[in-house]
Amino acid sequence: MPTMWYELDINDRFVAVSEDWNASSDMLGAPNNVFENIRYLPVWDFVAGEETQRFLRAMFFWVRNKRRPIVLPYQLENMGDASHFRMRIEPLHQGGLLVSHDPDDVPGGAPQLLPYTTKDLTRCSQCLKINIDGVWYNAEPESELHECSDWRVCPDCKERALNLVRQPTGAPVARYARATLGKF
Numbered sequence: 001m002p003t004m005w006y007e008l009d010i011n012d013r014f015v016a017v018s019e020d021w022n023a024s025s026d027m028l029g030a031p032n033n034v035f036e037n038i039r040y041l042p043v044w045d046f047v048a049g050e051e052t053q054r055f056l057r058a059m060f061f062w063v064r065n066k067r068r069p070i071v072l073p074y075q076l077e078n079m080g081d082a083s084h085f086r087m088r089i090e091p092l093h094q095g096g097l098l099v100s101h102d103p104d105d106v107p108g109g110a111p112q113l114l115p116y117t118t119k120d121l122t123r124c125s126q127c128l129k130i131n132i133d134g135v136w137y138n139a140e141p142e143s144e145l146h147e148c149s150d151w152r153v154c155p156d157c158k159e160r161a162l163n164l165v166r167q168p169t170g171a172p173v174a175r176y177a178r179a180t181l182g183k184f
């Protein structure tokens with residue numbers, strides 16, 4: 001799958017997306033997210049879970065404030081062995097952000113399947129771990145995705161992001177990158 005990217009303005013609203021956006025979002029099961037429908041809408045309309053929003057807002061703030069890119073690994077559900085992705089958040093001029101999503105080649109088999117069918121499913125939005133009675137398990141639910149009632153961020157993913165922020169590896173962006181605008 002090619003790289004998907006979107007450009008956000010200073011208020012986190014979609015102002016541009018990669019040319020293949022419509023086909024890619026359809027492949028990922030979001031057919032209503034064609035660019036014509038999301039233009040100038042805040043990205044937060046599409047981020048489920050208060051804790052996930054707070055987590056990503058903190059990342060956005062850091063990237064804008066430090067003018068450094070950050071790359072966060074994450075997983076998508078129902079993608080099998082191709083579930084690993086990287087989200088790169090990069091500062092643009094005038095407070096904008098370029099957010100790109102790349103497939104990440106991570107070795108390893110399918111996660112252990114736990115027989116977990118409650119309707120009150122709590123998962124980590126970054127690594128898809130499941131929280132059962134306060135413990136995070138690396139597992140897939142047997143139930144459907146729509147039964148996940150709460151997307152949170154597990155301690156491991158928070159710790160990993162904190163380490164990235166404390167020890168940034170990417171150089172500060174001196175010359176602002178500019179996404180190549182396609183037909184939009």
Ligand SMILES: [Zn+2]
Nearest residue numbers: 124127154157
């Ligand atoms: Zn996690």
